[in-house]
Structures are given as C-alpha cells and as structure tokens.
Amino acid sequence: MTYLTGSKTPQAIKAMTLVGQHHQEIEYIRKDRNLTPEGKTKRIAATYLRYKRQVTKLEAEDKATRANQADSLRRALFGLYGNSDPNALISYRDAQDRVAAISSEEQALELLDRADLSNDEILAKAIVGKAAEAHWHNVVSTYTATHPYFGEKLQELAELNNADSSIEAVMNHAMSYTLSAPSEVAHYSEGMLENLSNQA
Secondary structure, three states, rough: OOOOOOOOOOHHHHHHHHHHHHHHHHHHOOOOOOOHHHHHHHHHHHHHHHHHHHHHHHHHHHHHHHHHHHHHHHHHHHHHOOOOOHHHHEEEEEEEEHHHHOOOOHHHHHHHHHHHHHHOOOOOOOHHHHHHOOHHHHHHHHHHHOOOOHHHHHHHHHHHHHHHHHHHHHHHHHHHOOOOOOOOOOOOOOHHHHHHHOOO
16 A cells, blocks of 8 residues: 655655645634634635745746756766767767667667677667667666666656656645645635735
C-alpha cells in the first residue's frame, strides 16, 4: 500500500506549511466574536486569496525548478556539457547520426559494445540516451553496470520526468498544492472573491 506524504521539494514543503497555516487562520476568523457574519466572510475571502496566491506561486517555482534540473541533467548525461573542443563536437554530431539509424535494442547493444571496445564515451552516451527514451532496459543496465554514477543520475532524471505522469507523483503533488476554498466562499467566483477581499 502506498502512503502519500506530499512532494519533497522545498517549494512543496513550504506550500504544505502554508496550507496548514491557512486552515488555522480561517478557524481563528470563524471564532472571532468581534466580526459580523459579513465581516467574517470578507476576511475569509481575503485570507484565502492571499494564501492561494502564495501556494500558486510556489507551485510554478517548483515546476520551473524541476524543468531546469531535468534539462541540466540531460545535458550533463547526453550532451557535451562544458566541452568546447571542436573535435568533440564533430564526434558528438557523428554519434547522433549513427544512433539515429538504430531501430532495435539488439542493434543498440551491438553498437554499445563497439563503443566500449574503442573507448568512445560520446557514442556510448548517445546510445544510452536513445535507449532510455526507447525503454531499452538491457542497453541502459549494461552501461550503468560499469558506470554506477551515470546510473544514479539517470535514475534522478527519470524521477524528474515522471513527476508529472506517475499516479503517485501526481497525487503527492496535488496533496502539496491543493488549497481548498473555505465553505463560506467556495461558491464565489474569482471576481467576487476579489471584491469581498477588497472590502475586508
């Protein structure tokens, strides 16, 4: 059985804290005897919108951060990260052309073996890159067996890519960033909430 705990990114953790604070603040307003029912509704609307904006901003930051991390990892794993050697660039382009012609896992394994024998890391990484996209697990496991650090980073990239697709990740994400509107204002539109908030 899978237990949902919410996402573990800094933004998600902060968002879950804000969701808790929002609930506490709403309860405090509900119990405030100095406010009229109308005054409570206006204060609740203002509080809800304030927290909603903060949570929405954190969610956008989280998504952008994960996208940047995935892009950096992809470049480091399969690109010419930090390598400005013209010969390396030529080799990289040649490797991409050779890998583009691969149509099966068997062909990929055969070419990976040749790349290993000739110590051609640029070609090997290009092959593994295509294998990862094609879900050719034998190719990936063959390479990562002798390159454990690469395997760790590849797993990290897979987790980042799955953050928007796996059921568990999606549910954890929703758990972190779902801020339910209080019942007093749940039936109001965004515009009506803004009007109430401005009167608080």
